[in-house]
Amino acid sequence: MAVELVKIVSKNFDIPDSHKLEVALKNGRYESIDKLFSMKPEDVTEEVCKSGLRGKGGGGAPCGPKWKLMPPVDERPRYLIVNGDESEPGTFKDRQIFQYDPHILIEGIICSCYAIQAHEAFIYIRGEYKWFIDRLNEAIDEAYEAGIIGPKVMNKYDFSVDITVHRGGGAYICGEKSALIESIEGKRGHPRLKPHGKECEWFYGQPATVNNVETISSVPNIVLNGYESYTKWGTQKAPGTMLFAMSGPVKNPGVYELQYGEKMLDVINEIGGGMKDGLKLKAVIPGGASCPILTAEEVEKAYLDYESMWDIGSTLGTGGMMIIPQGVSMVDVAKNLIEFYHHESCGQCTPCREGTGWIDKTIKKILDGIGSQEDIETILDVCETMNGKTICVFAPAVKDIIKSIVQKYRHEFEEHFKK
């Protein structure tokens, strides 16, 4: 079956000047707000629960139940924090929203703030996205001027929403939600130790919810058209759509909105246009650099939804597929990625800080032609030492990607011994 593009979040992306308020208003933006205020906040949350909307920043946790973790409304301020840090290699979808439809994000923020009864939202965006930050700020200014946000939403509803964009300073780990909060609070972006039970996040000691940009941008459609409009797409466990990104030597790299559950190979061939310049597919890292790598044979069996990906031993992550062609050495791939992780470890936990450095050094040793089987064992051993013993999931993610490369392409590492 042919893969079709679904236009929910990306509906306005191709319209000229889609980022401007005037154009946005003509093309359906802010239409959900009247319906929103005809509903009770808890009904909005319920609708989002029923839609099965899942977090699109990498974790895939359901959005509605997360909102329910907010404590009952009391005199304390409550916050919505929108994660636009987007620094997972292979991921470049949120920037399409900033660039082509910032108003869908603002609309989503209004809906989400109302559902969790927060009046202030902070959008944390990686500092490198200076251009996109400026674009989003222009849209926010327009929305303030038109009275869409501010003391009275849409100039008529007795509900205030304020939005502030916070520019990051270049630190991958600030995409981790608690590190992100620490970073806004003026500290190094060190992930926090999590409590055992599930609870909301805390921003300056006050209740807060952290959601990804794309997740929030998916809310207006659910509010306006009801949850059934969303569940008609995707799979039973992963309803709806996601902005999938493709990079590497395919004919049409880019971001495409697809329903969950499409066959990966069809997406690469039909949407991505297949491999460029007669190259052959060797492997795909499916959802941002920290998802276990898939060999060409595994790619043939892969479907783009969370559960199918788990079944074949990887994860869907952010949906950012990094395509690797034949001819690229997997030892080089492993070296490239471990350098990234070594550089980006926040340094709090010894297994992560030292482990990434140790693997980095060992891979370089192998590349220098002075490695042995023992070094491969060392890498796998360090991977295990990093797994499950750290504050955040950064270290387990490093284990996932490195271990999968070493195990699936062990012979390529061994070829370097013979030099």
Place this chain on the structure above:
Amino acid sequence: MSKFKYTDEKEKEFQRIAKKYPKIDAMMLPALWLVQEQEGWVSPDAMIFLADKLGKTPIEVYEFATFYTMFNLKPIGTYHIELCKTLSCMIMGAPELKKFIKDTLGIGPGETTADGKFHFSEVECQGACGGAPMIALNHTYHENLTVDKLKKIIEECK
């Protein structure tokens, strides 16, 4: 006492942004950005100034600023070339671009040309993987680069 001061315009901007946050600590990142926009880098003197302004100690500001890779702790050239070296860019040709920069400008990562015009950094994924390989030139992205395109970009700066 610090010799650094915000210009009037930056001071106004600082006051405007500060109102948006529940606490002054949250001004750490915005305040550093304002310094860098003004000076091109963040000097020890500016850190002392910020410490005073934000109710922190200078070492706290220093610890913070050194954690985030985008703050220049030394003056850098007029043009900052940031070349992404992460996987998709590597596969699509970043190493050739690096070699080209080395050959034409004579600088490696972390170096500035003698005339102070260009500074070169190798950076991790910039969220432009679909347009790999890429550089950011003073924060402006240039994607789908080839050596020829990069050559033109550099020549235009000269």
